[in-house]
Amino acid sequence: MICNYCEWRCDLGNGKPGICQMYMEKDNRIVEKYPNYYTTYHATHIESLPFFHAYPGSRTLQIGSRGCNFDCHYCSNAYVAKSLPGEVYTFNMTPQRIVDVAKQTGCHNIVFSVNEPTVSFPSFLEIAEEARISEFPIGCMTNGYMTQESTDILSSVCEFINISLKGFSQEFYRKYTGIPDFKPILRNIEKLALTNHIEITTPIIQDINDDKIIEIAKFIASIDRNIPWHVFRLLPEYKMEDKDYPSIQEINKKLEDARGILPYIYFSNFIGSVWVSTHCPSCGQKIIERFNLGGCGGKMVKYSLLEDKKCPYCGAQIEIHGEYTQWNSRDESYGIRNPGC
Amino acid sequence: MAYAILDVREWDTVVRMDTGEPLPMNSPKVNTPMLDMARQVIKGHPYPGDFSSKSIEWVTDTALRLWKTYDPHFMFMIYAQPGILGGVKYMTPDRWNSLVCRVFQNVNRFIEITGYIPIIVGLGDMVPLKEYIDLSGLDGIGYIRMPNRRYAGFYNPTDRDISRFDRMPGIERTVSKCDFINLFEPSDVFRERLPDYLIVAKEGYSFKTLGTSSRTGYKTIAKNEAIPVYTGLPNTEINSLVDLKDTVIKNINHQRIALILLDGIGTKDFPGEYRLCNNSLYWYTYCQGDDSYFAVSCGEHFQHSDYPPGWLDFTEDFEMKTYPYDGFIEKPLSGSIGNYLRTKMGITSAAAGSRSTFTHLSGGADICIECCCCGLYNYGTKAVIYKTQAS
Ligand code: SF4
Numbered sequence: 001m002i003c004n005y006c007e008w009r010c011d012l013g014n015g016k017p018g019i020c021q022m023y024m025e026k027d028n029r030i031v032e033k034y035p036n037y038y039t040t041y042h043a044t045h046i047e048s049l050p051f052f053h054a055y056p057g058s059r060t061l062q063i064g065s066r067g068c069n070f071d072c073h074y075c076s077n078a079y080v081a082k083s084l085p086g087e088v089y090t091f092n093m094t095p096q097r098i099v100d101v102a103k104q105t106g107c108h109n110i111v112f113s114v115n116e117p118t119v120s121f122p123s124f125l126e127i128a129e130e131a132r133i134s135e136f137p138i139g140c141m142t143n144g145y146m147t148q149e150s151t152d153i154l155s156s157v158c159e160f161i162n163i164s165l166k167g168f169s170q171e172f173y174r175k176y177t178g179i180p181d182f183k184p185i186l187r188n189i190e191k192l193a194l195t196n197h198i199e200i201t202t203p204i205i206q207d208i209n210d211d212k213i214i215e216i217a218k219f220i221a222s223i224d225r226n227i228p229w230h231v232f233r234l235l236p237e238y239k240m241e242d243k244d245y246p247s248i249q250e251i252n253k254k255l256e257d258a259r260g261i262l263p264y265i266y267f268s269n270f271i272g273s274v275w276v277s278t279h280c281p282s283c284g285q286k287i288i289e290r291f292n293l294g295g296c297g298g299k300m301v302k303y304s305l306l307e308d309k310k311c312p313y314c315g316a317q318i319e320i321h322g323e324y325t326q327w328n329s330r331d332e333s334y335g336i337r338n339p340g341c
Numbered sequence: 342m343a344y345a346i347l348d349v350r351e352w353d354t355v356v357r358m359d360t361g362e363p364l365p366m367n368s369p370k371v372n373t374p375m376l377d378m379a380r381q382v383i384k385g386h387p388y389p390g391d392f393s394s395k396s397i398e399w400v401t402d403t404a405l406r407l408w409k410t411y412d413p414h415f416m417f418m419i420y421a422q423p424g425i426l427g428g429v430k431y432m433t434p435d436r437w438n439s440l441v442c443r444v445f446q447n448v449n450r451f452i453e454i455t456g457y458i459p460i461i462v463g464l465g466d467m468v469p470l471k472e473y474i475d476l477s478g479l480d481g482i483g484y485i486r487m488p489n490r491r492y493a494g495f496y497n498p499t500d501r502d503i504s505r506f507d508r509m510p511g512i513e514r515t516v517s518k519c520d521f522i523n524l525f526e527p528s529d530v531f532r533e534r535l536p537d538y539l540i541v542a543k544e545g546y547s548f549k550t551l552g553t554s555s556r557t558g559y560k561t562i563a564k565n566e567a568i569p570v571y572t573g574l575p576n577t578e579i580n581s582l583v584d585l586k587d588t589v590i591k592n593i594n595h596q597r598i599a600l601i602l603l604d605g606i607g608t609k610d611f612p613g614e615y616r617l618c619n620n621s622l623y624w625y626t627y628c629q630g631d632d633s634y635f636a637v638s639c640g641e642h643f644q645h646s647d648y649p650p651g652w653l654d655f656t657e658d659f660e661m662k663t664y665p666y667d668g669f670i671e672k673p674l675s676g677s678i679g680n681y682l683r684t685k686m687g688i689t690s691a692a693a694g695s696r697s698t699f700t701h702l703s704g705g706a707d708i709c710i711e712c713c714c715c716g717l718y719n720y721g722t723k724a725v726i727y728k729t730q731a732s
Contacts, residue, residue, distance in 0.1 A: 039555040041477070043655050057660065064555075076718065080555050088557050089549055091477040101551065104482045104497055106656065114555070233349075235718060245387075248352035271666075271713045271721040272347030272354040274363055291361050291665055294713050294720035301361065301660050327659050 001025045006069050006118045006145050007184045020069040021084075022119040035123050037090040039080050040064050040114055041098065043105045045327075047290055049113055049141060050297025052266060052278065053228045054160040054197050056288060057300050058325035060139075061102040064114025065123065066090060070143055071178040072166065073239040074205055081115045082238075095123075095130035102136055106330040113141040113162075118150060128157035137322065141201070143177075144185040151188045160197040160321055162230075163189050167202075168212035168219065176208070186219070193223045197321035201230040201296075203269075206246035210254055217258035217265070226319040229262055231255060232269040232296060264319075268292045282316035342729060343673065344376060345666060347713065348383045349721040358673075358725065361665035370729070379708050379724035382406050388695070388712035390719035392430075396695055396712075397422050397440075401447040403710050404599075404693040408455050411691050415589065415682055416457055416599040417638075417704035419694030420444045424488075424604025424629055427467040427560045429717065441610045448601055457599035458592075460572040460585065462637065464629045465620065466563035466607030471545035473558075474511040483540070483550035484653050486669070489630035490561055493548040494536030494651020506538075511546030514624065515539075524623055527644035534652040541624070552655075554716060564626045565607045569615035574598070581619040582627065586640030586678050593688055600678070602637065604629050604696065631699060638703035639676035646674075666723075668698050673727070677705025683728055701725035 001013045003023050010018035012025045023030050046060045066088060068081040075081055080088055093101075102110050110131050117124045117140045128138045139160040146154060154161065165185060167173055173182040192198050200220055204210050213231075220227050233251060236243040252267060252275070259265050263281035267273060269292075276298035278288035287305055290298035304312050309320045343358040355364045355371045364371050386403045389395040400420050407413065423440055426432070432440065452459050474493075476483030481497035495502070495515075506515045516539045522532055542548060544564040570579055574592050579585060589598055608617070620627045622642050627633040632643040632650065639646070648654075654669035663671045673680065682688040683705075692704030694711050701709035707728035713721040 040553075042552050045658070059655075079557065083557075088555060089473055091475065091549065093477055097478070101477075101482065105551065105653075241392075245350050248349050269720070270349040270352075271723070272349070272356065272363070274354055293666055294715040295718065299658075299665065301665065303660070328656060331656055 001028065001030060003030045004147050005030075005121050005150050007147055007179070007181070008069055009147070020067045020119040022067040032120060032122050034066070034085070034090065036094060036126070037065060037092055038063050039066050039088055039090055041091065041093070041101060043107055045299050046109065046111070047300050048295060048297045049111055049162065050201070050230050050266070050268070051111075051139060051160055051162060051199055052230070052288070052290070052297070053199060053264070053320050054139065055109055055137065055322035056303055056320060056324050057327055058108035059106055059327055059330070061098070061105065061107040061110045062113055063098060063110065063127070064112060065120040066115060067119040068116045069119055069145060070116070073176045074203065074234050075238045076235060077114055078238040095126040098127050099130045099134050099136060103134070106328065108325050108330065109137040109139060111139040111141070116143055118142065118146050121150065125153065125157060132157070144188045145179060146188060148187075151191055155192055155195045158196060160199070161192055162199045162201055163192065164201045164203070165189065165216060167209040168215045172209055176205070190223055193227065199228040199230060201232065203232040203234045204246065204251050205234050205240070205243070206251060210251060213254045213258050214261070217261040221261050225262055226264065227262070228264040228266065230297065231265065231267045233267070235269070268298060269296050273298070278318070280311040280314060280316055280318065283311060283314035285311065285313040287311055287313070287318060343725060343727045344370065344729065345726070346376065346380055346383060346724040347721055348387065348723070350387050353380065356666065358666065359663055373729055375708065375726050375729055378410050379710070379726050382410060382710055383722045383724050386710070386722070388714070388719060388722040391422070391425050391695070391712070391714050391717045397443050397447050400693050400695050401451045404451055404691070405454060407691040407693060407708065407710065411689070411708060413689040413691040413707065414597050415593055415679070415688055415690040415706070417679060417690065417692040417694070417706050418451070418599060418601045419604070419696040419700050420448070420601070421604040421694065421696040423606050424464070424467065425717065427605045428558055429556045431559050441606060444603060444606065445612055452599065455599070457597045458573045459599050459601055460570065460574065460588065461601045461603065462582070462585065463569040463603045463606035463608070463611045463615070464633050465565040465568050465605070465627070466609045467560040467605045468545050468563045470547055470558045470561045472511055473549040474509055474542055474546050476548060476550035479505060481537070483548065484536070484552055484651055485548045485550060486630070486650060486652060486654055487552070487554065489628045489632060489650050490547040491542045491564070491628050492650035493540045493542070493550060494649070494653065495538040495540055496536050496653065498537055506540060511543050513541045513543040516541070525644040527649070528647060530647040531644055531649050534647070535649045536651045536653070539651055556717070562628050563607060566619065566621045566626055567608070567617040568620040569608050569611040570618045571611070571613065571615045579616065579618050582633065583636050583640050583642055584618070585637050586681070589678060590681065590686070593682065593686070602634070634696070634699045634703035635674060638678045638705065639674055641676065666698070667702060670698070670702055674702060674705060677703060679705030679707065679727065683707060
């Protein structure tokens, strides 16, 4: 029996585990081995995930499960993504409970990240349904290797999606992530860009995929030059922990040319990055200011757009999905502030 | 005005600590002798990462460089590796012993080379993790403020939750906000931020709930009512960890002192002679988090700070939160030992530590060098300069 959640299309017949080891065949159906199990749930800034152009300023309930369908040599979450059952603690939480936690912690939306949602797809869809009933926008971070069928479903339940485009060659993907063909990822990016708010993330491994910076920028621009592109400096982790720390200066030098192709290029995953703010593509003024306090993405510290999402300096329209949201706008209503003794 | 240099090896930026605003490289504020000196120190000593075997040596090497270049009268140091690695990395007893041994070799190396009179404090033992206490299935919200894993805040409890607390085997006690206030008489801000309930884990247990790390735990913080202190100062009385600041102040005019804090090391592992010092107040035992650091540095028990355990700190992480690079802290600790020495006694100080922001927050020294790690990811090295003019 074939699993059709991602392009591996594993045969799970006769108890075969599949690449991600998260599904099995039961009664002629593909079912999750660990439904509704999560390794983390956490309230955080949406910009830290990162989403820079969706619901700016909002508080996100970040959730994630375990497992992955890739084996990226540099994975920074390998202790979760590549862990075996029992190796990492998991919470058993119903979709109702997750949405209830989002309400009680004053969150504005829910995002599945940390690991690949495709490997816990039915659970994720249940959360998405529960979130829809309670009017919580849903987003996710994905490696984009879903089948067309899964992509259609993801597109219908998620408002905003951050897709990782890890390289731009068959050779890179084969050698460093383990998948045979990266064309489905390009196909899914093109498709999702038509129907959803998308942002793209590329982890840069110096001397391995930094030669593709311009090609990736051109690919994104060919779809929509307003798609935000997050470039991460990779830390030496997992199977590449012996690699040197990459050079910020050299990667940034390569990004300089790409900035002429795409207006929203962000460069982070190191403290103090000065490339995490949004500048108006028309007049160049800083219109959304963020700091990188360590980690991916950043924290928004100043939002200057007008109510209709226009630049306050020149009036240019800026692509933002959803409304600017005040960080603590739901704290009072959901009662996490206790009045005292 | 305090500044920080955020260094990511061959690239750095200078920011104002209060607003986080980056300063242009040609700003006169960026090009002072103190900032130049700090930049030279971090350029020569990029943090190797929490998992690197060199991170223990890094503390000593960085402190030695500060001593050579700044020559402070007071040195504040934190060796965090036993607490950090003991928690998340499986270690055989031999490997653990060699880690502890390496920490003390490095402490001794610093003392022998520099001649500072040491006060060495083992902040507490690590014990094997027996089990997690999972709060995710309750009706209200449980929260722990890392790294304080023995105390969880609980918000919006239902009657059902309260009756379930009693049945959870790992819970030592549950304390309502009112009971806490009546016993501890905390500061106003602390009181305001207290959760509805504070839940205390028994020794060997650790909470799993909103905000906890998904890394697998192997050891957790012991419940140590007393912790070991060694000092080369004669005739000193140190009854509690809140006496350490006073001990430094009383003796610093006569000698150079290094106050050295060791995470994850208690009486089980502290070699040689030591005295015991009280590490608790009523039923509260310090947890090697901001509670321990701030109590040592400010000479006051934890409830006089603004930061209760289990406080939902993220709710106050607004856009314009001050001191954005200081995590949940919104202003420097005015009572920190370094600030006291600088402003009240005119004594120079420096700090080096592998406990990220706690190094400069609790050290409060003229110049502080620390790692920028979050979730054990190595995002760079930071120098915080509280004293911007060299004297
Ligand atoms: S989701 Fe997992 S089991 Fe299904 S095809 Fe992909 S890797 Fe194979």
